[in-house]
Amino acid sequence: MKNRKKTIDKIKKQFIQAVPTIVFFLFLFYTILIFFGVQYMTIVSFITIIFKIQYNKSFTIKKMLSITVQLLVLSMLAFFATLHPALSVLLNCIVPFILVFVQASQFNQKGYMANMMAFVLLQLRPVGWSGIWPLTIVLCYSILVLAVALIIVAFTHRHKDSYVLIKKANTQLYDLTQLILHHQDPAHQIQAMILTQQALYKEAYQSRGLTYVITKSGKLHYMFALLMQRTIYFFESRYEQDMLEKENDYSLFATFSAYTKHLSNILNDKKTYQKEGEILLQEASSKEDNDICAFIQNFMRLFMIILDIREEGKDNQPMREWRMPQHLHPLEQLKAKFHLDRFEFRFACRLSCVMVIGFLFSNLTQWNHSYWLPLNAIVLLQPMYEESNYRLKTRFIGTVAGSIGVYILLSIFPGINAHFIIATIMVTCMYTATPGSWMQAMFSTCFALTMTTMALQQEIAIELRITYVVLAIILVLIVNRFLFPTSMTTQFRYNLQRMFHMQHAYLMILRSALEKQIDYGVICDALTSYHMVYAQLHQHVSKLDGEEKAFYQDILLIFWRMAAEMEQLLFLVNQQRIGVDNQRELWNYIKVNHYVLQHIQMMMNLGEVNLIDVKDIVYKRKIEGEPSLSLAMEQYAKHISRLYYRTFTYYKDKNKRITTE
Structure with a gap:
C-alpha cells in the first residue's frame, strides 16, 4: 500500500507538471487541424518541445526572436533537403553538426534536440515549391501561439521566486551555525550544503553568454556558492570545538548565527543588513586574531560585496566587466570541438550518419511511411551509449505494447470521434509519463497509430510501425558500435x-x-x-x-x-x-x-x-x-x-x- 501510494503521488506530481505542456499541445493540435489540415500536424510536436523547454524560463523578446529566426531557417533547410536526394545527404550531414556544435555541450548534452526534431519533422512530408508558403504560414502561426503561451505563463508566474536556491543556502547555513553552537555533529548538514553549493554553481554557469561569463543573477548565485564553499571548508577542515570555549568567541559566533538567519532578506532590505553587517564585521575585526574571528571577517567581507551586487541592475543584465576568457570565445570553442576526444564531435558524427542513412533509405525506397525510420532513429540515438541502449529496449517494448493497445481500443471504440478522444487521452498520458520510459513509448505509439489508422488500414499501420522501429534499432546499434562510440x-x-x-x-x-x-x-x-x-x-x-x-x-x-x-x-x-x-x-x-x-x-x-x-x-x-x-x-x-x-x-x-x- 505504501509503494502504491508513492506511485500515485508520483503520477499526480508528474501530471501537474505536465498540464501546461498538455494544454499547449492540444490547443495547437486542434487549431492547426481545424484551420490548416492534418498534413501540418508534424509541426505541433517540435513546437511543443520548445514550449516545454522554455515555459519555466524567463521570457524575453530577444529570446523569442532568436527562436523564430532559428525555426524559419531550419524550415528552409528542411525544405531544400526534400527537393533532391543529393541535397538531403548534404544537409542531413551538415545541419546536425551545426546544431550539436552550437547548441549542445558536455553540460547540456541534449541542447540540440528541439531544433533537431524541427529539422527532422519538417522533412517528413515534402510540400514542393507550391506548398512552401502555406507551410511557412502554419509555422508562423505556431510560433505566434508559442509566443502568446510563453507570455501568458510569464505573466501568471511574474512573482515567481528566482532566488529559491539562495534562500535554501541561507537556511542551511543558519542550521549549520546552530549545530555548531550546540556542539552537534554537522556532517549530515555539510553534505546537504555541498549539494546546494553545486546547484548554485550550475545556476551561475547557465547564465553565461557569448562574450560575458555571467549575468547579475548568475553573479549572485556564484557569490553565494563561494560563501557556501568557504563555510563548508572551514567547518569540515579547520574547525575544532575548543575554538568556541572562550565566552567572547562564543558570543560573537552566536551573533553571527543570528545574522545568518534571514540573509535572504537582502533581496528586499539591503540597508538594514548592510548596517548590521558592518557592525558585525567591525566587532570581529576588533577582537583578537583567531580562526573564528578570521572566518567571520572573510565571510562578512564577501557578503558586503554581495550586498553591492544586489544594486547593480536587472537580474538578467550581463556583467560585462567579467569578460569571457580568450579560449572560450565562440570561434575558439568551435575549433576545440573538432578534436576526436570531444563529446560534441563524436556525437555529431553519429547523428549525421543516422540522419543521412535514414532519409536516404526513405527517399530511395519511397515505401509507405518510410519516414518513420529516421524519426525513430533520431529518438533512439542518445549522446551516451548506455542511455541509447536503454532507449532501444524501452522503445521496442513500448511500441509492441502500444500497438496491441491501439488494436484493442480501436476494435472496441471505432469511428472518427473515438480516434480523436483516444488520441487526446494518449497525449495526456505521454507527457505525464517519464521521458524515455517504455510507458512513454507506448503512449507515443498509441497516439501515432491512432492518427495513422484514420487513413491507413489498422493491421498495416501496426506492421509498418513495428518494422521501422526494428530497423531503427538495428541502424542505431550499428552506428553506436562502430562510429565514435561514447560511453x-x-x-x-x-x-x-x-x-x-x-x-x-x-x-x-x-x-x-x-x-x-x-x-x-x-x-x-x-x-x-x-x-x-x-x-x-x-x-x-x-x-x-x-x-x-x-x-x-x-x-x-x-x-x-x-x-x-x-x-x-x-x-x-x-x-x-x-x-x-x-x-x-x-x-x-x-x-x-x-x-x-x-x-x-x-x-x-x-x-x-x-x-x-x-x-x-x-x-x-x-x-x-x-x-x-x-x-x-x-x-x-x-x-x-x-x-x-x-x-x-x-x-x-x-x-x-x-x-x-
Whole structure:
C-alpha cells in the first residue's frame, strides 16, 4: 500500500507538471487541424518541445526572436533537403553538426534536440515549391501561439521566486551555525550544503553568454556558492570545538548565527543588513586574531560585496566587466570541438550518419511511411551509449505494447470521434509519463497509430510501425558500435582528465597572478567549470560499488578541497602584491605541484604526460610574512600529498590482486 501510494503521488506530481505542456499541445493540435489540415500536424510536436523547454524560463523578446529566426531557417533547410536526394545527404550531414556544435555541450548534452526534431519533422512530408508558403504560414502561426503561451505563463508566474536556491543556502547555513553552537555533529548538514553549493554553481554557469561569463543573477548565485564553499571548508577542515570555549568567541559566533538567519532578506532590505553587517564585521575585526574571528571577517567581507551586487541592475543584465576568457570565445570553442576526444564531435558524427542513412533509405525506397525510420532513429540515438541502449529496449517494448493497445481500443471504440478522444487521452498520458520510459513509448505509439489508422488500414499501420522501429534499432546499434562510440565510462575518464587539466590551469592562473592582477571573469569561469565537471563525476561515482567507489569518492573529496584552497590562493595573490623573493618561492611551489599532479595522472593512465623538470628546486609550503597565504599553501600541498598517497596505494593493491589472480 505504501509503494502504491508513492506511485500515485508520483503520477499526480508528474501530471501537474505536465498540464501546461498538455494544454499547449492540444490547443495547437486542434487549431492547426481545424484551420490548416492534418498534413501540418508534424509541426505541433517540435513546437511543443520548445514550449516545454522554455515555459519555466524567463521570457524575453530577444529570446523569442532568436527562436523564430532559428525555426524559419531550419524550415528552409528542411525544405531544400526534400527537393533532391543529393541535397538531403548534404544537409542531413551538415545541419546536425551545426546544431550539436552550437547548441549542445558536455553540460547540456541534449541542447540540440528541439531544433533537431524541427529539422527532422519538417522533412517528413515534402510540400514542393507550391506548398512552401502555406507551410511557412502554419509555422508562423505556431510560433505566434508559442509566443502568446510563453507570455501568458510569464505573466501568471511574474512573482515567481528566482532566488529559491539562495534562500535554501541561507537556511542551511543558519542550521549549520546552530549545530555548531550546540556542539552537534554537522556532517549530515555539510553534505546537504555541498549539494546546494553545486546547484548554485550550475545556476551561475547557465547564465553565461557569448562574450560575458555571467549575468547579475548568475553573479549572485556564484557569490553565494563561494560563501557556501568557504563555510563548508572551514567547518569540515579547520574547525575544532575548543575554538568556541572562550565566552567572547562564543558570543560573537552566536551573533553571527543570528545574522545568518534571514540573509535572504537582502533581496528586499539591503540597508538594514548592510548596517548590521558592518557592525558585525567591525566587532570581529576588533577582537583578537583567531580562526573564528578570521572566518567571520572573510565571510562578512564577501557578503558586503554581495550586498553591492544586489544594486547593480536587472537580474538578467550581463556583467560585462567579467569578460569571457580568450579560449572560450565562440570561434575558439568551435575549433576545440573538432578534436576526436570531444563529446560534441563524436556525437555529431553519429547523428549525421543516422540522419543521412535514414532519409536516404526513405527517399530511395519511397515505401509507405518510410519516414518513420529516421524519426525513430533520431529518438533512439542518445549522446551516451548506455542511455541509447536503454532507449532501444524501452522503445521496442513500448511500441509492441502500444500497438496491441491501439488494436484493442480501436476494435472496441471505432469511428472518427473515438480516434480523436483516444488520441487526446494518449497525449495526456505521454507527457505525464517519464521521458524515455517504455510507458512513454507506448503512449507515443498509441497516439501515432491512432492518427495513422484514420487513413491507413489498422493491421498495416501496426506492421509498418513495428518494422521501422526494428530497423531503427538495428541502424542505431550499428552506428553506436562502430562510429565514435561514447560511453559513460569513457566520458568519466575524460572528466577525470579534465579535473587534472583544470588543476594545472589553476596553478598557471596563480602563476600569472604573481605578475599582474587577473580578470575575475577568468577565475569565475575556472571555478564554475570545475564544479560542473565535479558534479558529473560525482553522479557517475554514485553508481559504482565496492572498492572502486570508495577510491573515487576519496579522490573527489580531495579534489573538492583542492578547489576550495585554490580559490583562497587565487583571491589572496590577486588582491595583494608579493615581493620578488616570495614570487620565486611561490613559483617553485607551483612547479612542484605541477610535477606531483603529473605523476598522479601517470599512475591513473590519464593521457600522455611530459614531466616538467624540478631538479635543484627548493620547495617550501610557507612564505615568510604571509600567514594567510602560507596557511592556504600548506593545506593545498597536503591535499596533493593525500591525492598522491591514495592513488598510489589503490593502484598498488589493485596490481597485487591482478598479479595474484
